[in-house]
Amino acid sequence: MNIRDIMKYIESEYSVINDTPCEICGGNYIADCLEIDIINGFPYDVCTCVCENCGYEKTFTFSAPFIDENHFKKTKKTMN
Numbered sequence: 001m002n003i004r005d006i007m008k009y010i011e012s013e014y015s016v017i018n019d020t021p022c023e024i025c026g027g028n029y030i031a032d033c034l035e036i037d038i039i040n041g042f043p044y045d046v047c048t049c050v051c052e053n054c055g056y057e058k059t060f061t062f063s064a065p066f067i068d069e070n071h072f073k074k075t076k077k078t079m080n
């Protein structure tokens with residue numbers, strides 16, 4: 001997987017975040033920071049988001065694409 005594929009994957013993560021309304025007020029989440037965490041020996045993209053309306057914080061966790069290729073393909077298909 002090259003850097004362009006990784007960028008595409010991260011963009012698809014942002015589209016998931018954008019499609020998720022705040023569970024408190026229904027507002028939009030803004031991605032605050034994105035980091036790679038190792039959970040049970042597997043890398044995950046962990047994205048902390050803040051509701052632009054009420055400030056509620058939510059953490060989105062995505063499996064890293066180079067570990068779970070099937071998930072990546074599915075995500076790619078959804079984007080097209």
Ligand SMILES: [Zn+2]
Nearest residue numbers: 022025051054
């Ligand atoms: Zn909110």
